[in-house]
Amino acid sequence: MSAEHPFLPELFAALPEGAVSSAAEDLKYYAVDQGPVLDLQLPLAVVWPVEVGQVQKVVRLAGQHGISVISRGAGTGVSGGAHATENSIVLNLERMNQILEIHPEDEVAIVEPGVINHQLNEAVRPYGLMYAPDPASYRYSTLGGNIATNAGGLRCAKYGVTRDSVLALDVVLADGSLIHTGHRTFKGVAGYDLTALFIGSEGTLGIVVGATVRLKYLPINSRTLAIFFQDFRTAAAGVLAVGKARIQPAIMELLDGASLVDIDQRMNSTLRARGGALLLIQTDGFGADAEADGIAAAVAPLGGTLYLEDPEEAHRLLELRRNSRGMDADLDTRVGEDIAVPRSKLVDYIAETELLAQRHRVNVRVVAHAGDGNLHPTFWIEEASDEGIERLNKALDESVELALTMGGTITGEHGVGQFKLRWLGQEIAPEVLALEHRLKRLFDPAELLNPGKAI
Amino acid sequence: MSAEHPFLPELFAALPEGAVSSAAEDLKYYAVDQGPVLDLQLPLAVVWPVEVGQVQKVVRLAGQHGISVISRGAGTGVSGGAHATENSIVLNLERMNQILEIHPEDEVAIVEPGVINHQLNEAVRPYGLMYAPDPASYRYSTLGGNIATNAGGLRCAKYGVTRDSVLALDVVLADGSLIHTGHRTFKGVAGYDLTALFIGSEGTLGIVVGATVRLKYLPINSRTLAIFFQDFRTAAAGVLAVGKARIQPAIMELLDGASLVDIDQRMNSTLRARGGALLLIQTDGFGADAEADGIAAAVAPLGGTLYLEDPEEAHRLLELRRNSRGMDADLDTRVGEDIAVPRSKLVDYIAETELLAQRHRVNVRVVAHAGDGNLHPTFWIEEASDEGIERLNKALDESVELALTMGGTITGEHGVGQFKLRWLGQEIAPEVLALEHRLKRLFDPAELLNPGKAI
Known part of the structure; x- marks a missing residue:
C-alpha cells in the first residue's frame, strides 16, 4: 500500500x-x-x-x-x-483497561478488554473473591486476550476455563455495530449461546470490547504438596492415583526433569536436585487439609518424596511453574506444544513423546496441567539448520498426531492461531470446518477480522 | 395434510x-x-x-x-x-437410551440422547463419579432434553449447568448429515465452540444424537441444613449472608410458605408447621462439615431455626423440593416462571413479586435455586375465567419485567421454548435476535427443525 x-x-x-x-x-x-x-x-x-x-x-x-x-x-x-x-x-486494546464495576454481593465484575488478569484479581481480593482462570501469563495477559483464546491455566481442573467464568460480552461486529450477548446472572438460557461462540474465536467473529465475568470465592485455606519422583512416568502415574482417590485438587502440575533444570538455570532454584520429576499439587477451600492428606496417602505407594510446602515456598514454586515456559517468544529452534489427552493416557503419551524425541534427535521437556490432561511439551534443537528444523517439525507433527490418536486435541488452551492451522484438519472433520467457515462468513462476510486464524 | x-x-x-x-x-x-x-x-x-x-x-x-x-x-x-x-x-429419542461408554479413569461417559439423567448417575456411582447437572426432573428427563435446554438444577451453584458438563456432541443437521463437535478431553479450543452453540438451542439448530459428558467426583461427605424462618424475605437474606461468608454450598434452595403448604398437601409432609419459609442448604466434599458450621454461624443473626438433617431426612427433604413444582403440566390457570436475578436482588425481587401478586389478585408461591439467583415463582388463580386469566397473564408479564429491570433474565434454565417468546424481545436486542435468526437459517435454511421455538 x-x-x-x-x-x-x-x-x-x-x-x-x-x-x-x-x-x-x-x-x-x-x-x-x-x-x-x-x-x-x-x-x-x-x-x-x-x-x-x-x-x-x-x-x-x-x-x-x-x-x-x-x-x-x-x-x-x-x-x-x-x-x-x-x-x-x-x-x-491495552488502553481500554478499566474495571468498570465490581459487585461483591452479585459476585460479578464488568471489565474492559485490556484489564490485566492479575489486576482484576487484585481488585476483587479485598472482597474475598477471585477471577479463577489463571493462565501462566496472568501477570501480563489481558482478559480480552484470555477470552479470545478461551484461556486455561493452573486452576482449571477445579474452577474451569475462561468460558466458565464469562457471563456476558460486548462485541463490535465486522460492520462496526455493537452487540451485547449473555446475561449477568449466573444462569441464563434466553437465545443462543453467542457468548460461548465468541469465546475462543480469536477475534475472527467480532472484537470483544467488554465482559461481565463471574467471580469465585477466594479459598479460605490452601495446602501445597511438592512430590518429587525419580522419573516422569511415575509422577504421571501419581496423577492417575489422585484421580482414582476421587479428590479434586485446585492445581495439579507435572514437570519433568528437563523442565526443572531449565527453571533452575533461569530462576536460580534447586528443584532438579530434589528429584527427576515434580508433581505439584495444591488443594484449597475448607477441605484443603483433608484433601492434601488424602492425596499424600494416594501417591505414597509410588515412592516419591513428599514436601509439604509452607505458603511462601508454595507460592514461589507455583510462580516457578508459571515461568517454566519463560516469557520468550517461540523460535525457529524451539516450539512449545499444547496438546491434551484423556487423563488415562498421560503416562503413555509421555512415554511415547520421550521416544519420538529421541528418534528425531530433538530435545524435549514437558510440563502439564495434569489435572486436565493438558500437556505442554517444548521441543528444541541446539542450533538452527534446515535439517534440524525439519527434524523439529517432524517431532512436532508426530507429537500432535500421537495426541489425536489417543483421543486428544491439538490445543487445550492456547488456541489454533496461525501456527496450529496445519494440524486443525486432522482434528476437525472437513464438513465441520466448512460449517465453521460459513459461520465466520456470516459474522464477517468480507473476512477482515483476523483472517487466516483459528479455523 | x-x-x-x-x-x-x-x-x-x-x-x-x-x-x-x-x-x-x-x-x-x-x-x-x-x-x-x-x-x-x-x-x-x-x-x-x-x-x-x-x-x-x-x-x-x-x-x-x-x-x-x-x-x-x-x-x-x-x-x-x-x-x-x-x-x-x-x-x-427416548429409545436411543444406551450408555455407550464409561471411562472411570478419564472421568467421561458417552451416551445416547434418550438416557435418563438418573440412569447415568446410577451407572457411574460405583466408580465414585456423578453427572452433576440435576434438574428437578432428573428421574425422568433425558440427557438429550437436558442438553437441548442447557438444563440447570439444584447443584448448579457449585457444579455448573449442563453446558459445563458436556464436552462433545454428535448432531444430525437439517440436511441429514451427521457431525461431531467438541473434544473428549476436559479442555480443548480447536475451532469454534459449536458444542456450546447447540447446547440450549432447543433442537432448532440440529438434533443431538450423542454426547460425551464429563463426570465429577461423588462427594465423600455431605451435610444438610434446613433453616426455617418466619418469612420468606428473611430466608432470602440468609442466602446473601451465606454468600457474604464466601462459602459455596452445593445446594441452596429457598421455599416460601405457600410452597411448603403445597408440598405438605401433596406429599404428606409437615414442613409448614416448622416455619414460614425454608432455606435448604447442602454442603459437600471434604469441607462439608466446616462449611456447614460456617453457614450456620453466618445465618444465625437472622434468627431462623436450624435443623441439622440426618442423611435420610436430608434426602427426603431434597426430593420434596424437587417435587415442589409437581410433575403436572402447566395449565391455563397456573404457570410456573423461571427468572433469574443478580443475587443481591433476591430479597427485593421477592418483596415486589408478593406485592404484584396481591395487586393482580393472583396466588403466588416461590421456590428458588437461591445460590444462582434463579427463582421459580408459580402464579395461579383458583378458577378459569377470561378476566382471571388476564390478571394471571398481567402478573406473569410484570414478574418477568421486574426481573429484567433488576438485570435479570426471562429464563434461567427452562428455556424459551414457545411460551417465553413473548418476552424474549424484552431481553435480547433486535439486532442480536436478528443475528440469531441468521444463525438459525445457516444451520436450517428451510426452518424445519423445531420452528417457532427458542429465538
Whole structure:
C-alpha cells in the first residue's frame, strides 16, 4: 500500500492524537505475538482505542477500505493468533483497561478488554473473591486476550476455563455495530449461546470490547504438596492415583526433569536436585487439609518424596511453574506444544513423546496441567539448520498426531492461531470446518477480522 | 395434510415396524410437553428411532417433504419447547437410551440422547463419579432434553449447568448429515465452540444424537441444613449472608410458605408447621462439615431455626423440593416462571413479586435455586375465567419485567421454548435476535427443525 492510499490519513484523522502509529518500531513490535512466526507481515498501523466508539470507528473505516483488523491484548499468545497479516492494522486494546464495576454481593465484575488478569484479581481480593482462570501469563495477559483464546491455566481442573467464568460480552461486529450477548446472572438460557461462540474465536467473529465475568470465592485455606519422583512416568502415574482417590485438587502440575533444570538455570532454584520429576499439587477451600492428606496417602505407594510446602515456598514454586515456559517468544529452534489427552493416557503419551524425541534427535521437556490432561511439551534443537528444523517439525507433527490418536486435541488452551492451522484438519472433520467457515462468513462476510486464524 | 400425501407412507416404509405411529392417541400424547399450550397442534406422526441412521433418514425425508421435525426426550420441559407445530412430526429419542461408554479413569461417559439423567448417575456411582447437572426432573428427563435446554438444577451453584458438563456432541443437521463437535478431553479450543452453540438451542439448530459428558467426583461427605424462618424475605437474606461468608454450598434452595403448604398437601409432609419459609442448604466434599458450621454461624443473626438433617431426612427433604413444582403440566390457570436475578436482588425481587401478586389478585408461591439467583415463582388463580386469566397473564408479564429491570433474565434454565417468546424481545436486542435468526437459517435454511421455538 502506497503512502497515498487514503486509509492511513483517514485513520489518523478519525482518532485522537497518539491513538494511531505507523512508526516503524511500532509496526515491527506489534507485528507478532509470542507464537512462531511463519510469515512475518508488518501492519499498516497500530491503533490504541480508549473507548468502544473508537473501536467501532476503526472497524468501519477498515471495512470501507478492505483492511484487515487484528485485535490484540498484551500479545502473550503463543499460537500467532495476534500476528499481523497482509494489508492489516493491529487494534491494540491495552488502553481500554478499566474495571468498570465490581459487585461483591452479585459476585460479578464488568471489565474492559485490556484489564490485566492479575489486576482484576487484585481488585476483587479485598472482597474475598477471585477471577479463577489463571493462565501462566496472568501477570501480563489481558482478559480480552484470555477470552479470545478461551484461556486455561493452573486452576482449571477445579474452577474451569475462561468460558466458565464469562457471563456476558460486548462485541463490535465486522460492520462496526455493537452487540451485547449473555446475561449477568449466573444462569441464563434466553437465545443462543453467542457468548460461548465468541469465546475462543480469536477475534475472527467480532472484537470483544467488554465482559461481565463471574467471580469465585477466594479459598479460605490452601495446602501445597511438592512430590518429587525419580522419573516422569511415575509422577504421571501419581496423577492417575489422585484421580482414582476421587479428590479434586485446585492445581495439579507435572514437570519433568528437563523442565526443572531449565527453571533452575533461569530462576536460580534447586528443584532438579530434589528429584527427576515434580508433581505439584495444591488443594484449597475448607477441605484443603483433608484433601492434601488424602492425596499424600494416594501417591505414597509410588515412592516419591513428599514436601509439604509452607505458603511462601508454595507460592514461589507455583510462580516457578508459571515461568517454566519463560516469557520468550517461540523460535525457529524451539516450539512449545499444547496438546491434551484423556487423563488415562498421560503416562503413555509421555512415554511415547520421550521416544519420538529421541528418534528425531530433538530435545524435549514437558510440563502439564495434569489435572486436565493438558500437556505442554517444548521441543528444541541446539542450533538452527534446515535439517534440524525439519527434524523439529517432524517431532512436532508426530507429537500432535500421537495426541489425536489417543483421543486428544491439538490445543487445550492456547488456541489454533496461525501456527496450529496445519494440524486443525486432522482434528476437525472437513464438513465441520466448512460449517465453521460459513459461520465466520456470516459474522464477517468480507473476512477482515483476523483472517487466516483459528479455523 | 390428506392421507394420500406421500410423506406418511414413505416414513412408515423407511423405518422398521413399531418405529412410527400415526395413531390418534400417540399424536395427542406427544403433541405437547409440560409447558403451557398456546396453540395445540397434533403432529402427523411420532417416530422412535433407535439409531443415528434412522434419525438421518427421518430428517432427510421430512426435509424432502417440507415437514417440520420436533425432537423430544421425555417431554418434561415446561416451556413448550417440544410442542408439535403445524405440519410436523415428533422425533422421540427416548429409545436411543444406551450408555455407550464409561471411562472411570478419564472421568467421561458417552451416551445416547434418550438416557435418563438418573440412569447415568446410577451407572457411574460405583466408580465414585456423578453427572452433576440435576434438574428437578432428573428421574425422568433425558440427557438429550437436558442438553437441548442447557438444563440447570439444584447443584448448579457449585457444579455448573449442563453446558459445563458436556464436552462433545454428535448432531444430525437439517440436511441429514451427521457431525461431531467438541473434544473428549476436559479442555480443548480447536475451532469454534459449536458444542456450546447447540447446547440450549432447543433442537432448532440440529438434533443431538450423542454426547460425551464429563463426570465429577461423588462427594465423600455431605451435610444438610434446613433453616426455617418466619418469612420468606428473611430466608432470602440468609442466602446473601451465606454468600457474604464466601462459602459455596452445593445446594441452596429457598421455599416460601405457600410452597411448603403445597408440598405438605401433596406429599404428606409437615414442613409448614416448622416455619414460614425454608432455606435448604447442602454442603459437600471434604469441607462439608466446616462449611456447614460456617453457614450456620453466618445465618444465625437472622434468627431462623436450624435443623441439622440426618442423611435420610436430608434426602427426603431434597426430593420434596424437587417435587415442589409437581410433575403436572402447566395449565391455563397456573404457570410456573423461571427468572433469574443478580443475587443481591433476591430479597427485593421477592418483596415486589408478593406485592404484584396481591395487586393482580393472583396466588403466588416461590421456590428458588437461591445460590444462582434463579427463582421459580408459580402464579395461579383458583378458577378459569377470561378476566382471571388476564390478571394471571398481567402478573406473569410484570414478574418477568421486574426481573429484567433488576438485570435479570426471562429464563434461567427452562428455556424459551414457545411460551417465553413473548418476552424474549424484552431481553435480547433486535439486532442480536436478528443475528440469531441468521444463525438459525445457516444451520436450517428451510426452518424445519423445531420452528417457532427458542429465538
